[in-house]
Amino acid sequence: MGLREEYDEKGYCVARSAIDASLAGEMVNHVHWLMERHPDTRPERLGHSLLVDDPFMHRLVTDERLVDVAEQFLGPNVAMFAAHYIAKKPHKGQAVQWHQDGSYWPLEPMEVATLWVAGTDSVVDNGCMRVLPGTQNVRLRKQSEMVELDREKFVLGVGIHPDEIDDEDAVDLELMAGDVSIHNPTIIHGSNANASDRWRVGLTLRYIPTSTHVTNPDHESILCRGHIDSSVANAYATTPTWVQGDHMPFQGAEDWA
Ligand SMILES: O=C(O)CCC(=O)C(=O)O
Numbered sequence: 001m002g003l004r005e006e007y008d009e010k011g012y013c014v015a016r017s018a019i020d021a022s023l024a025g026e027m028v029n030h031v032h033w034l035m036e037r038h039p040d041t042r043p044e045r046l047g048h049s050l051l052v053d054d055p056f057m058h059r060l061v062t063d064e065r066l067v068d069v070a071e072q073f074l075g076p077n078v079a080m081f082a083a084h085y086i087a088k089k090p091h092k093g094q095a096v097q098w099h100q101d102g103s104y105w106p107l108e109p110m111e112v113a114t115l116w117v118a119g120t121d122s123v124v125d126n127g128c129m130r131v132l133p134g135t136q137n138v139r140l141r142k143q144s145e146m147v148e149l150d151r152e153k154f155v156l157g158v159g160i161h162p163d164e165i166d167d168e169d170a171v172d173l174e175l176m177a178g179d180v181s182i183h184n185p186t187i188i189h190g191s192n193a194n195a196s197d198r199w200r201v202g203l204t205l206r207y208i209p210t211s212t213h214v215t216n217p218d219h220e221s222i223l224c225r226g227h228i229d230s231s232v233a234n235a236y237a238t239t240p241t242w243v244q245g246d247h248m249p250f251q252g253a254e255d256w257a
Pocket of ligand 1: 096
């Protein structure tokens, strides 16, 4: 079965070795570089506003290998509307409560695919992502139907009430560094805390076709391939220039200087 068929049937799929080990290693370096500059931000919360003007992030999200994967689900005109490192420290990394991504997003229509890129191995003991098979076909919950969560324990502020979840059939999406899982905006998913003595670094990249409207006018996406749709009022980030000292050094940074 091809990736697209698997995704259509199950709501998720995995592309093994989508990027090489050295690029995955640069993602881990990037997390540590960001943590030094934003010491008050937990590494599970290195979100879009810290990344949208970052040259390494532009280099990564426009990587042909990742955009080739995204194109299979979204067609030829591809943008990335939200990036977020969820990096879990050994023994301290937080859990992600069960949720559906589409509950949080200002998108019309909800045409979007998440590429979850593994910077390190992501397995059961360090808190890999888990999905509830079959839930890709359920109704998308509103945030008003969800419960508030303790931000000391959980990455998200609201999630699905634990009483509504039967996780007996949950699937652990175990990935090696460089693998990418892809999931749809309705499937219920989450992850446990990191109980291991190893980091778990994942990067969520939310790719959309440029025909999807990001209804928050202040939000900037990154154009990755093809054309902007002039009938859709989305804002796009300018391609940043890499400046030594201001940005993390990475392989090929001189091409962005
Ligand atoms: O990284 C994780 O543990 C969870 C990821 C997630 O919730 C998401 O991609 O929406």
